[in-house]
Amino acid sequence: MKNFYMNKKVLITGNTGFKGSWMCAMLINMGARVYGYALEPDTEPALYKILELDSKMKTCIGDIRDLEKLKAFLNEVQPDIVIHMAAQPIVITGYEEPVYTYDVNVMGTVNILECARKCKSVKSVLNVTTDKVYKNNEWEWGYRECDALDGYDPYSNSKSCSELVTASYKRSFYDEAGIPLSTSRAGNVIGGGDFSPNRIVPDCVRAAAAGEKITVRNPNSIRPYQHVLEPIKVYLMIAMEQYKDFEKRGNYNVGPEYSDCIKTGVLAEKFCKAWGDAASWETKDVNGPHEANFLKLDCSKIKADFGWHVTWNVDDAIEKTVEWHKAYIKAENMYDFTIKQIDEFMGA
Helix, strand or coil: CHHHHCCCEEEEECCCCHHHHHHHHHHHHHCCEEEEEECCCCCCCCHHHHCCHHHCCEEEECCCCCHHHHHHHHHHHCCCEEEECCCCCCHHHHHHCHHHHHHHHHHHHHHHHHHHHCCCCCCEEEEECCHHHECCCCCCCCECCCCCECCCCHHHHHHHHHHHHHHHHHHHHHHHHCCCEEEEEECCEECCCCCCCCCHHHHHHHHHHCCCCEEECCCCCEEECEECHHHHHHHHHHHHHHHHCHHHCCEEEECCCHHHEEEHHHHHHHHHHHHCCCCCEEECCCCCCCCCCECCECCHHHHHHHCCCCCCCHHHHHHHHHHHHHHHHCCCCHHHHHHHHHHHHHHC
16 A cells, blocks of 8 residues: 555545544655645644644645635645545534534535546545444444435434435546545544544543543443544545546445444443553433434445455554553654554554
């Protein structure tokens, strides 16, 4: 993979976010020429700034809803590959700001697909969505790529809509132009450098670092937790494989093995054990809005098509997350530390 991405121009939307920052670090480490289009980081601290990525790549600070600005940047960069990650990614925020959520997640997708199809240099496009695009029947087996898309809440539903937009653009424009266009649906990701509100692992880190008891909102909800590097590797794999073979385009799930689909309370317990220092957690009824209780993904397709397999299980993912944050607290060189974890993952 490293040989493929060497000197390739890769444009990532949403690159200043948690997942986007890890993606940029991995691509820079591969020798790619990385470009980003995103808003300013929305957390303080922010992984993008901690890694000083603005000195290692070119980012255009802009709103994905600004079609003209986005078009001008793509025409300036002339990327080989476009990976769309810009989104409003929080379920609770979707309830609080539904219009904004749909605007960003649906029209943002329309805008990037419209710009990418008209940019003559583009040879591969990937839209990153979520496991929450599926109609959740609370059943015990994993959702497959052929299952119904009908997210319950505004965030989840907006990402379902993003999938439908992608399917329409694929049929209407991309297939005829010979540009491979895919989507990838990932489960919950954890890893160092996530400082987002209303996410279980960042909440755990904040409480543990402050010596406070961790509050768990929905301890019995089952989620497919995986280290952030797992889906990022898959995104790059899909973009690469469809670049080389047009027939590889499609919709792909990426998630952990079923044994790593665990209750949130179990995740909190594992985190406390890895953190040490007498870290503990408690359940607190916050009367929050509806969230799915049971989510698993069937990843048979990506395994069959690309020979993919999980590298780090959930225990590894928690351990690596704790290691990263303890290094950050100790004020170590976090770019070097992050690259070390990437090298460990890719060499595993």
